[in-house]
Amino acid sequence: MRVLPEPVQKLVDAFARLPGVGPKTASRLTFYLLRADEDISKSLADALIGIKQETELCEICFNITRKGDKMCEICASEARDRDILCIVEEPLDVLAIEKTGGYNGLYHVLHGVISPIEGIGPEDLKIKDLYERLKKEKINEIILATNPSMEGDATAMYLHERLSPIDVRITRLALGLPVGGDLEYADQNTLLRAFAGRRDLD
């Protein structure tokens, strides 16, 4: 006997394909939607269809933008500092940095990291496009904001090496204790980096 009617099972399966959504969560979401107002599932369905049809990558920084815009709002904005470039792995990183409100420069989204294990080399990322960009734009500082992970560090090292012939300041985000964190719970590497990166108090 099938435990769930087919349309219900289909939605459970579709939810379970999403990352971080296990079978229990998938069932919970499905049964919530069964009970909830039709508008909730409909707006989600519409948004899902729109996400692929109405978006594309910015021609300059490769962030996500609305289809037809060619340039994202950040690249198109007059208010941004056009001489500082922050290099990130994914569009989601742009969102995280924008939410801080503390950065006003431009971005370049690599769409991945160099990972020999997964067979991802520099040619699979938007690195060639970065070189082209640097020829055309007057950038004074490049912030390598790939993740502080093995692959992110390797990608930053690779870019540092390739970009150092250019006359540009190249920086990497600081490593150290997270704000509100607890020294006791920090891992050894983070703690070592926090010591190495200690700063004079004025």
Added chain:
Amino acid sequence: MRVLPEPVQKLVDAFARLPGVGPKTASRLTFYLLRADEDISKSLADALIGIKQETELCEICFNITRKGDKMCEICASEARDRDILCIVEEPLDVLAIEKTGGYNGLYHVLHGVISPIEGIGPEDLKIKDLYERLKKEKINEIILATNPSMEGDATAMYLHERLSPIDVRITRLALGLPVGGDLEYADQNTLLRAFAGRRDLD
């Protein structure tokens, strides 16, 4: 400046309306779908539309069933014990019990619990339909399988009171330590119930 293009923000918002999905998870899912194969978002969108259009409640037990079937597979099955009835709060509870493979009777889904705080009384649940059912069907045992929560217990008590004039065995699921659980971590009430419900070893 809008941080996200509108189609992206719409999907983030639609995900964030789901229970247990916060803004961070909503962004993560959205950016995953942006990168992933279009088929994944499309199958989810299709399933979402189907969930309301292709399902309805079983006329007998009020479990979810495929539209047009009238009766769910459990009510329609010849293989089930038709003299034992398990009363649950939600269709998801039927799924949980069916997955155990240890129950072969029928169900009755109340679609909620009595909750005076939320203004939900017996008349808002499928309780009247239960009385009608009991007039027609020959039931020997009713298992009150509402959740062991304040509202679930109150609903079970209410049903017990109303059903006791009928000549039928009325039971409630056992309370005690969860299998694989740790006595040390059990809450006091559970431990008290485990003592009260202790059983002789044969």
